[in-house]
Amino acid sequence: MLIALMESTRTQILNPTFAQDILTGLSASPKRLSSQYFYDERGSRLFQDIMQLEEYYLTRSEYEILSAHKAAMLHLFQPKKLISNREEIQALTENFFEMIEFGAGDGMKVKVLLQHFLEAGAHFKYIPIDISGDALNGLITDLQETFPDLETEGMQEEYFKALNILKSRSEVRKVVLFLGANIGNFSETEAIRFLTHLRESLRPDDLLMIGFDLKKDPNQILAAYNDASGVTREFNMNLLQRINNELGGDFDLNGFVHYPTYDPQSGEARSYLVSTQAQTVRLSHVNAAFHFQAWEPIHVEISRKYDLATIERLAEKSGFRILQHFFDSRHFFVDTVLMSNV
Numbered sequence: 001m002l003i004a005l006m007e008s009t010r011t012q013i014l015n016p017t018f019a020q021d022i023l024t025g026l027s028a029s030p031k032r033l034s035s036q037y038f039y040d041e042r043g044s045r046l047f048q049d050i051m052q053l054e055e056y057y058l059t060r061s062e063y064e065i066l067s068a069h070k071a072a073m074l075h076l077f078q079p080k081k082l083i084s085n086r087e088e089i090q091a092l093t094e095n096f097f098e099m100i101e102f103g104a105g106d107g108m109k110v111k112v113l114l115q116h117f118l119e120a121g122a123h124f125k126y127i128p129i130d131i132s133g134d135a136l137n138g139l140i141t142d143l144q145e146t147f148p149d150l151e152t153e154g155m156q157e158e159y160f161k162a163l164n165i166l167k168s169r170s171e172v173r174k175v176v177l178f179l180g181a182n183i184g185n186f187s188e189t190e191a192i193r194f195l196t197h198l199r200e201s202l203r204p205d206d207l208l209m210i211g212f213d214l215k216k217d218p219n220q221i222l223a224a225y226n227d228a229s230g231v232t233r234e235f236n237m238n239l240l241q242r243i244n245n246e247l248g249g250d251f252d253l254n255g256f257v258h259y260p261t262y263d264p265q266s267g268e269a270r271s272y273l274v275s276t277q278a279q280t281v282r283l284s285h286v287n288a289a290f291h292f293q294a295w296e297p298i299h300v301e302i303s304r305k306y307d308l309a310t311i312e313r314l315a316e317k318s319g320f321r322i323l324q325h326f327f328d329s330r331h332f333f334v335d336t337v338l339m340s341n342v
């Protein structure tokens with residue numbers, strides 16, 4: 001497989017991990033594709049549209065949380081080593097923290113915090129981390145225009161690599177933001193592994209704030225992944241289009257239907273692309289072909305919904321303790337601040 005991949009690499013295959021993951025997922029039984037690959041240029045644009053949808057309550061709920069609790073968040077984030085009789089300059093240095101964001105996107109939500117922190121005269125640096133250089137450069141340029149006084153630096157790295165660089169660079173307090181319910185894309189095992197690794201990349205005094213989408217009326221949750229205007233359908237289908245574009249695929253998008261589910265017990269919203277007929281799909285750039293039976297599904301995404309007991313358990317199993325939950329007025333969503341417990 002790898003040899004076929006190397007030989008057919010002209011300019012088409014820019015990302016061998018993408019090719020390899022797609023081949024592995026489509027060869028598996030049941031078939032699966034990773035939702036991390038939704039976000040090519042068109043997919044990122046479609047996700048921007050999703051965040052505007054009436055049905056997609058997640059973004060607005062988290063926005064409300066950040067707006068309502070920005071002052072309390074700053075209070076929690078600032079290290080409290082200030083001793084009144086010290087020199088002012090020393091107090092400033094000791095209050096300093098680095099706010100690091102995983103997958104910042106367009107920065108819409110974090111701007112609420114940045115604006116408040118700057119107005120409050122907080123001494124901090126904002127460090128967005130993203131593997132996509134384009135997204136990151138766009139964000140940094142935008143932030144420098146919006147907030148000329150903001151100290152900021154983007155890091156185009158894998159999350160943990162970036163954290164390890166930052167950890168070795170200085171001992172100032174780090175506050176890691178993992179917002180937007182992105183943690184929902186992990187299974188429980190993956191989430192525990194991710195958080196444990198994260199804790200090991202931080203110092204005991206550092207903080208982590210995670211956005212969790214909460215369990216609520218299952219009809220409302222399902223609607224968020226099955227909007228009436230069909231944007232989420234396009235977003236899911238775009239993964240097949242991306243495979244066509246980048247791997248020379250011949251997926252017929254009319255031969256698949258978007259099928260989201262929600263299980264109120266596990267809290268898992270799952271999305272499938274289901275083949276409406278028996279068909280064979282070829283990926284010409286990687287010399288591969290995959291057969292689909294009629295009504296065979298490809299699992300493409302988990303968006304897990306949490307309750308507080310599950311968040312507690314997740315924190316405990318990964319060596320964190322919960323400092324504070326910040327809710328929106330409807331308790332649809334929570335931003336939870338955690339600290340190492342070991």
Ligand code: AVJ
Pocket residue numbers: 050058180181182184185224225232235301302303
């Ligand atoms: C960006 C992963 C949080 O799971 O709700 C939106 C992605 N998928 N609509 C989510 C998504 C379908 C979103 N996350």
